[in-house]
Amino acid sequence: MMWLGIDTANTPLSVALVRDGVLLAEYTSSMALNHSLRAMKAIEELFEKADVTPQAIDAIAVSEGPGSYTGVRIGVTIAKTLAWTLGKPLVGISSLRVMAGNALLSGGIICPLVDARRRHVYSAIYKSDGSGLQQVKEDGHYAIETLLESIKEIGQPVLFVGADISLYREEIESALGELASFAPQPFQLPRASLLIHFAEQEEQEEDLHAFVPEYRRVAEAEANWLAQQKKGTQS
Amino acid sequence: MKKDYYILGIETSCDETAAAIVKNGHEIVSNVVASQIQSQQRFGGVVPEIASRHHVEQITLVLEEALREAQLEPADLDAVAVTEGPGLVGALLIGINAAKAFAFANGLPIIGVHHIAGHVYANQLLQPMEFPLLALIVSGGHTELVVMKEHGKFELIGETRDDAAGEAYDKVARVLGLPYPGGPHIDRLALESGSAIEFPRAWLEPDSYDFSFSGLKSAVINYRHNLEQRGETIDPHQVAAGFQESVIDVLTTKTLKAAREYKVKQVIAAGGVAANQGLRFSLEAAFEKEGIPFYVPPISLCTDNAAMIAAAGSSMFEAGVRGNMEMNGRPGMPLKSWN
Numbered sequence A: 001m002m003w004l005g006i007d008t009a010n011t012p013l014s015v016a017l018v019r020d021g022v023l024l025a026e027y028t029s030s031m032a033l034n035h036s037l038r039a040m041k042a043i044e045e046l047f048e049k050a051d052v053t054p055q056a057i058d059a060i061a062v063s064e065g066p067g068s069y070t071g072v073r074i075g076v077t078i079a080k081t082l083a084w085t086l087g088k089p090l091v092g093i094s095s096l097r098v099m100a101g102n103a104l105l106s107g108g109i110i111c112p113l114v115d116a117r118r119r120h121v122y123s124a125i126y127k128s129d130g131s132g133l134q135q136v137k138e139d140g141h142y143a144i145e146t147l148l149e150s151i152k153e154i155g156q157p158v159l160f161v162g163a164d165i166s167l168y169r170e171e172i173e174s175a176l177g178e179l180a181s182f183a184p185q186p187f188q189l190p191r192a193s194l195l196i197h198f199a200e201q202e203e204q205e206e207d208l209h210a211f212v213p214e215y216r217r218v219a220e221a222e223a224n225w226l227a228q229q230k231k232g233t234q235s
Numbered sequence B: 001m002k003k004d005y006y007i008l009g010i011e012t013s014c015d016e017t018a019a020a021i022v023k024n025g026h027e028i029v030s031n032v033v034a035s036q037i038q039s040q041q042r043f044g045g046v047v048p049e050i051a052s053r054h055h056v057e058q059i060t061l062v063l064e065e066a067l068r069e070a071q072l073e074p075a076d077l078d079a080v081a082v083t084e085g086p087g088l089v090g091a092l093l094i095g096i097n098a099a100k101a102f103a104f105a106n107g108l109p110i111i112g113v114h115h116i117a118g119h120v121y122a123n124q125l126l127q128p129m130e131f132p133l134l135a136l137i138v139s140g141g142h143t144e145l146v147v148m149k150e151h152g153k154f155e156l157i158g159e160t161r162d163d164a165a166g167e168a169y170d171k172v173a174r175v176l177g178l179p180y181p182g183g184p185h186i187d188r189l190a191l192e193s194g195s196a197i198e199f200p201r202a203w204l205e206p207d208s209y210d211f212s213f214s215g216l217k218s219a220v221i222n223y224r225h226n227l228e229q230r231g232e233t234i235d236p237h238q239v240a241a242g243f244q245e246s247v248i249d250v251l252t253t254k255t256l257k258a259a260r261e262y263k264v265k266q267v268i269a270a271g272g273v274a275a276n277q278g279l280r281f282s283l284e285a286a287f288e289k290e291g292i293p294f295y296v297p298p299i300s301l302c303t304d305n306a307a308m309i310a311a312a313g314s315s316m317f318e319a320g321v322r323g324n325m326e327m328n329g330r331p332g333m334p335l336k337s338w339n
């Protein structure tokens, strides 16, 4: 069983080929690259290096968001187009779960976090049992205060993961004190091989055409429009 | 005997998700468009983020439908042509990444097409292009006069210095309280109207083929403002007719002048605004009198579609143009010749 994994949900880019649980090749970069330009090129190079053809793929895993709207769309578009034209199953995995996967062996509470600007983050809370991840708080778009409040309530040590944690480090430390710890840099990048590891345990998407990113947030124009509609019905 | 060849076209530069297959550069075998107009109407215009979200929802559906309608398999295709620019960057890159993924999976070459070249080549799907040729491209994003001396050779002789013609239509429609997209409504009101308000024409320098529509738009806004101050109400018919007369007068006069100067054998109009009845009648009458063949594609090939991208892509394919996996959306891509 040969898997292709694609993660372009945030600034880092990661693509991997895994055959029967064994990593054939992986390319991961945290340079601020243009995914639209680089992602398919990286996939092409990956196949060349592993000396496999696109037809050799049995399944595709993609990081479905949340994250950068554009970044997530690029990965999802590539993944669903490949899956559709090759006639192979597609599995979407939360980009936050992929990130938390870096602390899979920690055996404690894990908080993956991505900056969403205006003092908001895309985040979730997972619990590791040493071999798998259990969701404690669902993926969402949270005000940083709200997120830290829920973590405080748990009252256990929390490991923060993600390239953007440096932006909130002081705030996290002052809110949680000794309970907070931070993953070292090499453990902050999403790895497509981990994405595939999770995808192997999930069901494939039933309707490939209907597969879209998990934005976890409505577009601003849509939010404004909905608010206006609501005002209209109230007055 | 030359073998038949098939080009798959993909277009996502604005708010239409489209895929089409063209045979031998001029025969449409399938042409699929998923429009977002209904969704975008809520916002009174195209919201880029919403457009991009819709493209992701539609892209594989339109690709599948284009192949199904053509009764072809990916293996029957010879290349994938996709709009590389100009357009909304977030929208362009959905089509481009789908095109790259599809081309990679099926071992096909990829060709990046300029959106305007696509609009011009829509005519190749109706009758062979004859050179020199003059093309007037008028849409929500463009107002351009292009001269072609042979296939793949473009000379931009005039363009708008501010608003595109279609943009002016949408803005004036908003002033008149008409729904989006405004062009067809103004066209209808203008055709129904018996009289017209006189609005200025922006001719610019005597030797210029450039356009300007922002002054005209301001004149309409000022006109309404003055009436309101006097407590009078605006007559949308008369304003629509006056606005449209001004736009059409400038477009027709400059296109005719260019056709004479460049001694062209064929004049074509393209883009969403080319579907405008008033403009069509005016250009048809002018070129019939002049004795130069004039063509406008039917509405389905005037507005954004992928058959036109496949048609232009076919000419590029024959000329040996090929892209690669590093192709990216180019929102401000200039119109470049490939011959």
Ligand SMILES: [Zn+2]
Pocket (backbone or CB within 6 Å): B115, B119, B139, B271, B272, B303, B304
């Ligand atoms: Zn167009």
